[in-house]
Amino acid sequence: MPGLNVLSRWLLLGEWRAHPVRALVAIAAIAVGVAMGFAIHLINAAAFNEFSAAVKSLSGQADIQVAGREPLFDEAVYPLLAADPDVAVASPILEVAAGVAGQDTPLRIVGIDALRAGFIAPDLMGVPGDGRMLDVLADDALFLSPAAQTWLAKSRGDALRLRSGTGDVTLRVAGPVQRARAGQRLAVMDIGALQWRFDRLGKLSRVDLKLRDGVDRAAFQRRLTQQLERTWPGRFTVGQPNDADQESRTDNMSRAYRVNLTVLALVALFTGAFLVFSTQALSVMRRRSQFALLRVLGMERRALLRQVLLEGGSLGVLGALLGVAAGYALAAAALHFFGGDLGAGYFPGIRPQVAFTPGAALIFFALGLGVALLGCLAPAWEAARARPAVAIKSGADEGALARLARVWPSLICLLLAAAFSFAPPVFELPLFGYLAIALLLIGGIGLMPRAASIVFRALERGAEPRARRYPVLALSLARLANAPGQASIALGGILASFSLMVAMGIMVSSFRVSVDDWMGHILPADLYVRTVDAGGTGFLSAGQQAALTAAPGVKRIQFLRTRRVTLAPERPPVVVIARDIDAGDPARLLYLVGPSAPVPAGARPAWVSEALLDLYGVRIGGMLHLPLGGAQSEFFVAGAWRDYANQSGSVVIQLADYRKLTNDATVTDAALWSARGEGLDALEQSIRALPFGAALNLMRPGDIRAASLKIFDRSFAVTYLLEAIAIAIGLSGIAASFSAQTLARSREFGMLRHVGVTRRQVLQLLAFEGGLLTCLGVLAGFALGLVISMILVYVVNPQSFHWTMGLHLPWPLLGSVAAVLVAASIATALVSGRHALSGGPVRAVREDW
Numbered sequence: 098m099p100g101l102n103v104l105s106r107w108l109l110l111g112e113w114r115a116h117p118v119r120a121l122v123a124i125a126a127i128a129v130g131v132a133m134g135f136a137i138h139l140i141n142a143a144a145f146n147e148f149s150a151a152v153k154s155l156s157g158q159a160d161i162q163v164a165g166r167e168p169l170f171d172e173a174v175y176p177l178l179a180a181d182p183d184v185a186v187a188s189p190i191l192e193v194a195a196g197v198a199g200q201d202t203p204l205r206i207v208g209i210d211a212l213r214a215g216f217i218a219p220d221l222m223g224v225p226g227d228g229r230m231l232d233v234l235a236d237d238a239l240f241l242s243p244a245a246q247t248w249l250a251k252s253r254g255d256a257l258r259l260r261s262g263t264g265d266v267t268l269r270v271a272g273p274v275q276r277a278r279a280g281q282r283l284a285v286m287d288i289g290a291l292q293w294r295f296d297r298l299g300k301l302s303r304v305d306l307k308l309r310d311g312v313d314r315a316a317f318q319r320r321l322t323q324q325l326e327r328t329w330p331g332r333f334t335v336g337q338p339n340d341a342d343q344e345s346r347t348d349n350m351s352r353a354y355r356v357n358l359t360v361l362a363l364v365a366l367f368t369g370a371f372l373v374f375s376t377q378a379l380s381v382m383r384r385r386s387q388f389a390l391l392r393v394l395g396m397e398r399r400a401l402l403r404q405v406l407l408e409g410g411s412l413g414v415l416g417a418l419l420g421v422a423a424g425y426a427l428a429a430a431a432l433h434f435f436g437g438d439l440g441a442g443y444f445p446g447i448r449p450q451v452a453f454t455p456g457a458a459l460i461f462f463a464l465g466l467g468v469a470l471l472g473c474l475a476p477a478w479e480a481a482r483a484r485p486a487v488a489i490k491s492g493a494d495e496g497a498l499a500r501l502a503r504v505w506p507s508l509i510c511l512l513l514a515a516a517f518s519f520a521p522p523v524f525e526l527p528l529f530g531y532l533a534i535a536l537l538l539i540g541g542i543g544l545m546p547r548a549a550s551i552v553f554r555a556l557e558r559g560a561e562p563r564a565r566r567y568p569v570l571a572l573s574l575a576r577l578a579n580a581p582g583q584a585s586i587a588l589g590g591i592l593a594s595f596s597l598m599v600a601m602g603i604m605v606s607s608f609r610v611s612v613d614d615w616m617g618h619i620l621p622a623d624l625y626v627r628t629v630d631a632g633g634t635g636f637l638s639a640g641q642q643a644a645l646t647a648a649p650g651v652k653r654i655q656f657l658r659t660r661r662v663t664l665a666p667e668r669p670p671v672v673v674i675a676r677d678i679d680a681g682d683p684a685r686l687l688y689l690v691g692p693s694a695p696v697p698a699g700a701r702p703a704w705v706s707e708a709l710l711d712l713y714g715v716r717i718g719g720m721l722h723l724p725l726g727g728a729q730s731e732f733f734v735a736g737a738w739r740d741y742a743n744q745s746g747s748v749v750i751q752l753a754d755y756r757k758l759t760n761d762a763t764v765t766d767a768a769l770w771s772a773r774g775e776g777l778d779a780l781e782q783s784i785r786a787l788p789f790g791a792a793l794n795l796m797r798p799g800d801i802r803a804a805s806l807k808i809f810d811r812s813f814a815v816t817y818l819l820e821a822i823a824i825a826i827g828l829s830g831i832a833a834s835f836s837a838q839t840l841a842r843s844r845e846f847g848m849l850r851h852v853g854v855t856r857r858q859v860l861q862l863l864a865f866e867g868g869l870l871t872c873l874g875v876l877a878g879f880a881l882g883l884v885i886s887m888i889l890v891y892v893v894n895p896q897s898f899h900w901t902m903g904l905h906l907p908w909p910l911l912g913s914v915a916a917v918l919v920a921a922s923i924a925t926a927l928v929s930g931r932h933a934l935s936g937g938p939v940r941a942v943r944e945d946w
Contacts, residue, residue, distance in 0.1 A: 108404060527897055600885035648787060
């Protein structure tokens, strides 16, 4: 009907004109949720695709790649691979991460055989200058990608100083790399020169194979895998570039981080859904008599239902459209300023470009619209079901919210949340944990009408003896006790925003304090030493270790060596940490968790991180095989320890066992204890006085902790931003709800003025109501937020990142935000009350004449 369309538009635009702020807050909440979720998706997709493309560019046209389970393997396997009749070209590759003087991050150097690499990975070939074609084979030349040239401020002919052990290697920049992706920092040089210059003689990182025409890659891969396994058991992995294993490794590096950020972004959408609910619920309450009159005049129930859904859906459409546009702009800005990992360090050395994906945009648009429709469903259903004869009467507002007081749906949600919080992860993600948090929020908000009624009735009975002395307080409690449905709308907004803020604040604080405590436990020495700008090429030789041990002022010294090994081809490498550790008292150096097992006589002990227990099924008291020294070595798992530094897992073994298995006498770090009476300044001076002292980086435990916490805060910068946005949206929603409810009560205030209540007393009444409601909401929000934080700390984080932490409450933060909420609600109620009282008592009650 054309007339109905005109009426629908008139009702919609009229409501927006009457309450623009409330509508804008709901639109903003949905827009922020969609924008953050869409931006994080675009950033993750761009970083993942660019990282995969960068890996593929290094592989070129290789059909098969043979890599070791250790970072380096003996090049003796190369003749076997090159002589295979199915192999057309075998290209040996050596990769090192070399420390650069004056830079915090190392330079990735790829050593190639120029005579073979050109057939498989021509993009990796260096471009020598005119008349200097032999630079591709020179022992002092390397070629830089454009991004590396910009980063290092080097061009053709410049000298570049790199770290090798405690000494420097100076190489000449011979030109650019043939072709490299934007932002890809790498260097290329002759493989023989790289082996010689960085003490990697006879070592390779992988061998790229180009098969002859007609050879079945899958069949060749199976045959070669079996052949290598027979000859060198557990030493090699055989795969195809960018195969399922490679994609799984790339995805596993940051999946938990990405999923958690996405869920945090959707928190704003949840808040937006509740703001739409409160907006439409208050609108339906205020216009209940108008809707009843429309029903009397012939408007069908279905048309009225459609009208309220249209009003809520329009908020969702506008919010989702703005969110998609803002999300794209936010993703572009974040990639430009922070990179593809948002500061978390998962994808270093790449520069991804944002690409608009219509499919994902449509999904997030539908999500924003769906959330808005879900939020206005209950008010729309109430408006359509209301009996016109009852709804048209003034004063029937509370009856419209009677259904909100039902307890059983909320109890079901809470029971399901309790059950889901004990469920195992799904695809190594805490999906049931997230669902438990959502059900807790829904159940907690659903209990607010009954909780408000019980609490305020109890307070009303307690205040009865003093009602004559404090009539305004008694009147406030009487209204709150007898109109819990209206109070629950404001309470729900407070509960949703404050509980989520409490949960996020406790989770982040718990993580940060746990990291600080962990570092305090694992850093017992007075001074820590490693080579300056080490990258992956710095080390201390046996002679240098002896010199450190004999240095004046050194009471005791312990050495440490780290190495990455691959336990499963579909997962990122784990870190083997070889250190001087007492098998009888490992807790002196490690933050042990759970039970330990006595080490059998003759067994090699190992202590695994919590990640290995979850990801690899390792068990305390069982055996673990590690690829070390070109063979699978067996270790007894004596215990588990907390390791926040290596998300993919780590294993601690004794340094003596590592040296016996690998014949590697070098170390990467040293921990020093000063002699009695020796100050740290004197100890540092004695270390600096050593012949290689200038090449050492000396760090005190406090400096390491401060630097680590700075990295922690940078990694959680996006989390802090999302938390701040949730608080801002919550405050705006609370202000809008209080304002709308106060303005809708102008007739009530007019009647109070008629019976003798002064303007000042009405404002006091509003201040009491706002303060009491907010205090109840803050208390309930704290209780609910504490439960949610326990799920985050004890369920979501262990299932996502595979480490545990303690529970720590940031009382200053929680108290300050609670005080701001109470003050904001009281101020909003007072300001709105002044506006509602501005029309005079006669005008306020004229509709009841």
